[in-house]
Amino acid sequence: xxxxxxxxxxxxxxxxxxxxxxxxxxxxxxxxxxxxxxxxxxxxxxxxxxxxxxxxxxxxxxxxxxxxxxxxxxxxxxxxxxxxxxxxxxxxxxxxxxxxxxxxxxxxxxxxxxxxxxxxxxxxxxxxxxxxxxxxxxxxxxxxxxxxxxxxxxxxxxxxxxxxxxxxxxxxxxxxxxxxxxxxxxxxxxxxxxxxxxxxxxxxxxxxxx
Numbered sequence: 001x002x003x004x005x006x007x008x009x010x011x012x013x014x015x016x017x018x019x020x021x022x023x024x025x026x027x028x029x030x031x032x033x034x035x036x037x038x039x040x041x042x043x044x045x046x047x048x049x050x051x052x053x054x055x056x057x058x059x060x061x062x063x064x065x066x067x068x069x070x071x072x073x074x075x076x077x078x079x080x081x082x083x084x085x086x087x088x089x090x091x092x093x094x095x096x097x098x099x100x101x102x103x104x105x106x107x108x109x110x111x112x113x114x115x116x117x118x119x120x121x122x123x124x125x126x127x128x129x130x131x132x133x134x135x136x137x138x139x140x141x142x143x144x145x146x147x148x149x150x151x152x153x154x155x156x157x158x159x160x161x162x163x164x165x166x167x168x169x170x171x172x173x174x175x176x177x178x179x180x181x182x183x184x185x186x187x188x189x190x191x192x193x194x195x196x197x198x199x200x201x202x203x204x205x206x207x208x209x210x
Contacts, residue, residue: 022078023048029081032091033102043102046109047081050074053116070112077105164202169209172196176210 026044035043051074057067085091089098175195179187187195187210193203 019048022082025081025085026078028085028091029098030102032089032094033099035102043105046106047074047077050109050112051078053113057116066115070116073108073112164205164209168196168198169206172206173210 023044026047027040030040030043050070054067054071054074058064058071060067084098172192175192176187179185179191179195189200189203189207192207193200196203196206198206
């Protein structure tokens, strides 16, 4: 857990340092281009916000081309300021084209942010919106399926005989033999049912095995 927190802390510290340096470079370019006071501090905020909005569009997966377009524009502005302050540009005598780019950036950032925030289908709308039917076609009604009724049992059908355990058949044979010895006649189903204490249907099934 401590190792994970150390990695997270290192990433956060690195992100804060990188953001502060990039913020300062953008501020310096804005000042060199003639934007002083609060306006110079607003430029880096505008660039970073456009980067965040474009990155959010890329993560959403909706209209990724627009997201990539404005992400590259904002990233170019940020990287350009970082490279320009590395001694490649005289901040005391900036060229006119840089002043034009800095002065026109607010309009570009406003356009990009508005398009990214208010254009493109929202997630879930394309999935829930039904496709329109072609003109001139009649809707096909869905046939109603009647529930199937169970078929009545035939009066001639007889229930199948229940299974008879072998031990019960053997016991019934001993009872039948004892009855034949005492009476001299084979045992009937009623007597067998009484001696065994079983239902009539089961007694009939046992008698069939005797």
